[in-house]
Amino acid sequence: MTIELKAASKVTRGITHIKPTSLVLETGHFNVLLGQTGSGKTSLIKLMAGLDQLASGQIFMDGVDVSKLSTQKRNISLVHQFFVNYPQMSVFDNIASPLRVAGMAKSEISDRVAEAAKILQLEPMLKRRPQELSGGQQQRCALARAIAKESRAVFLDEPLANLDYKLREELREQLPELFAGRGAVVVYATSEPEEALLLGGKTALMDDGVVTQFGPTAEIYRNPANLTAAAVFSDPPINVVEVMSEKGSIWGGGNLTWDADARSASEGQYQFAIRPHYVTPNRQSDADVPVTGRIAVTELSGSETSAHFEVEGRSWVSLAHGVHPYKVGEDHTFYMNPANGLYFRKDAA
Amino acid sequence: MSKRSIIPILYILFLMLPIYWLVAMSFKTTNEILSGFSLFPQTFTLENYKVIFTDPSWYWGYINSIIYVSLNTVISITVALPAAYAFSRYSFLGDKTLFFWLLTNRMAPAAVFALPFFQLYSSVGLFDTHLAVALAHCLFNIPLAVWILEGFMGGVPKELDETAYVDGYSFPRFFVTIFLPTIKAGVGVAAFFCFMFSWVELLLAKTLTAVAAKPIAATMTKTASSAGYELGLLAAAGTLTIIPGAIVIYFVRNYIAKGFALGRV
Numbered sequence: 067m068t069i070e071l072k073a074a075s076k077v078t079r080g081i082t083h084i085k086p087t088s089l090v091l092e093t094g095h096f097n098v099l100l101g102q103t104g105s106g107k108t109s110l111i112k113l114m115a116g117l118d119q120l121a122s123g124q125i126f127m128d129g130v131d132v133s134k135l136s137t138q139k140r141n142i143s144l145v146h147q148f149f150v151n152y153p154q155m156s157v158f159d160n161i162a163s164p165l166r167v168a169g170m171a172k173s174e175i176s177d178r179v180a181e182a183a184k185i186l187q188l189e190p191m192l193k194r195r196p197q198e199l200s201g202g203q204q205q206r207c208a209l210a211r212a213i214a215k216e217s218r219a220v221f222l223d224e225p226l227a228n229l230d231y232k233l234r235e236e237l238r239e240q241l242p243e244l245f246a247g248r249g250a251v252v253v254y255a256t257s258e259p260e261e262a263l264l265l266g267g268k269t270a271l272m273d274d275g276v277v278t279q280f281g282p283t284a285e286i287y288r289n290p291a292n293l294t295a296a297a298v299f300s301d302p303p304i305n306v307v308e309v310m311s312e313k314g315s316i317w318g319g320g321n322l323t324w325d326a327d328a329r330s331a332s333e334g335q336y337q338f339a340i341r342p343h344y345v346t347p348n349r350q351s352d353a354d355v356p357v358t359g360r361i362a363v364t365e366l367s368g369s370e371t372s373a374h375f376e377v378e379g380r381s382w383v384s385l386a387h388g389v390h391p392y393k394v395g396e397d398h399t400f401y402m403n404p405a406n407g408l409y410f411r412k413d414a415a
Numbered sequence: 416m417s418k419r420s421i422i423p424i425l426y427i428l429f430l431m432l433p434i435y436w437l438v439a440m441s442f443k444t445t446n447e448i449l450s451g452f453s454l455f456p457q458t459f460t461l462e463n464y465k466v467i468f469t470d471p472s473w474y475w476g477y478i479n480s481i482i483y484v485s486l487n488t489v490i491s492i493t494v495a496l497p498a499a500y501a502f503s504r505y506s507f508l509g510d511k512t513l514f515f516w517l518l519t520n521r522m523a524p525a526a527v528f529a530l531p532f533f534q535l536y537s538s539v540g541l542f543d544t545h546l547a548v549a550l551a552h553c554l555f556n557i558p559l560a561v562w563i564l565e566g567f568m569g570g571v572p573k574e575l576d577e578t579a580y581v582d583g584y585s586f587p588r589f590f591v592t593i594f595l596p597t598i599k600a601g602v603g604v605a606a607f608f609c610f611m612f613s614w615v616e617l618l619l620a621k622t623l624t625a626v627a628a629k630p631i632a633a634t635m636t637k638t639a640s641s642a643g644y645e646l647g648l649l650a651a652a653g654t655l656t657i658i659p660g661a662i663v664i665y666f667v668r669n670y671i672a673k674g675f676a677l678g679r680v
Contacts, residue, residue: 117580148572148574152575152578152593152597164582164583167583208578
C-alpha cells in the first residue's frame, strides 16, 4: 500500500494552504508530518482523505488515481486531535459503525470490535456512551474504530495533543505496535519533534504549506536540509549564530571563534546552528569552545536545567542534566563542540 | 418552609392567578360569573365542556388548529434543517446577509402580510384550507427554526461530519443516523417554538379561513349568541387551548434550557 502525491496543492478562496507537494508514503513504518501549528499538516491530511478538493496535482493510492474519488470510497481512517466519536452511539456501535456502513456480516463485526476493544483496553466500557468516558478512553475509542476498519490508510492528526502527559506517553508507546503488520499507510501529524523521534519511521518536515524535507526520521534529525528544517526539528528552539569562515577558522563575533571543519572549509558566511542539549555548562572535551552570555531566564524541569542567554544579539538556550546554579543577570560561560553543530550557507539559505 | 421559598411561591401564585380564574370560570354557569365575585364555583358544572365536545362548530375549531399547526411545524422543520446545515457548515456568497434577511421576516407585524396572503391564496384556490394557514405561518416560523437549529448545529464540531464521511457514511445517511440524533434537542426546541407561535397566531389564521379551516381562536371570538354572553363556555374553550401547549412544553422542558444556554431562544 502506498499513497503518492504528485504536485498536489490546495487553494481556498485565493489563499494557498498547500503549495504543490510531491510525496510517496509507504506502509510498514510511521510517516510523521512534523511542523508547527498552521504549517499545513491538517490541510495535507484532508487532501489525502479527500475531504478537501485538490487545486492541482494528483493523488494515487496503490498506483490508482484517487484524486476524484470521494472520501467514502477511499477506504481510509482518520483520528482527529479532538476526541470525535458518535455521541448517540455506545462505544461498541462507534467501533462497529464503519463496518456496518460497509455492510459486513454481524458475526464478523462483533469479532473485529472485540479484537480492537481488547487491544485498546476498552472491553469494560463497550456499552457506555463516549461522553461518559475519560479523554484518553474517548481517543482510544476513536483509534479502535480506525483499527477495526482495517482500512488502506490511517491518518492520525495530532491524536495525542489533547491528552495529559501521562496518557500521552502511554498511548504513544502503544501506537507503533497498534498498527504494525496491518498493511495500512500510517500518517501521523504532530508539532512535537520529540514525538517524531520516538515514533521513528520517516518524517516529512512541513513549513508554510510545503514539505521541506522527507526521509528517515533519524537522518533528517541529523542532517536537516536548511535552517528552517533544523528549527522545526528542535525543541526548545535551536541556537543560531551568524558566523564567518575565513582562512580555516570560524568567527562568530566577539571572542567566539573556533577552527573550521570540512563542512565549513569554503570561505563565506554561514548560519551556525546547534541544539540546546549540546550547549553545556561544563567543559566536556578538549574540542569544546566557550560561549559566554548573560543569563536571562533559567528553568528547572525535573532532572534538566535550561538557561536562556544572549549570544551576539540572539537568544540561546542551554539544556543540561542535573541542577545548575545559574544567576540571572550575570555572565556565564557555556561550552559547545562545534562538531555537533550544523552549518548552513548564508547565500544558500 | 424556609423564608427563601416564600417569594418564589408568591410569584408563582401571582402568575397562576389568571389561569386559575380561567379554569374556575369554566366550571361555573354564566349566571354565576355575571352575578358577582366567587373564588370557587358555587354550582359546579361540566355543561360548558359538554357543549364544546358535542358541538361540531366548537370541536372542529380545535381539530382545524391542530391540523394546520402540526402541518406548519413539520414543514418548518423539514425546510429549516437543510438551510440551517448550510448556514452552519458552508460559507457561500452572501451567507451572513441572507441569515439576517431571514430574521427580518420576523420583525414585520403579521398584519402587514395578511392582505397579500389573502389575495394570493384566494387567486390560487388555497383560501380556507389548512395548508393556507400552515404556509402563511412558515413566513415567521422557518426563519426562527433556521436560527435555533443553526445554533445547535454550530455546537457540533465539523470533525464529526468528516469522521462520518471517512467511515463511509453517505451524506444523507450521516445526516439522518448521526447528525439528527446529535442535535435532537435543537429539533425539539425549534419544533416547540414553531408549534407555539403557530398556535397562538390569530390574525393570519383568521384572515385566511372562513369555515372549513376555521381555527379555535377565531371560533372563540364569537362571544355573543342568542342566549346572550356565554362566558362559561368561552372560559372552557380557553382552558382547552392551553392544554396542547402545556403538553408540548412538558416534552421539551429539558431542551429549552439548552437553547437558552446557546443564546438562541
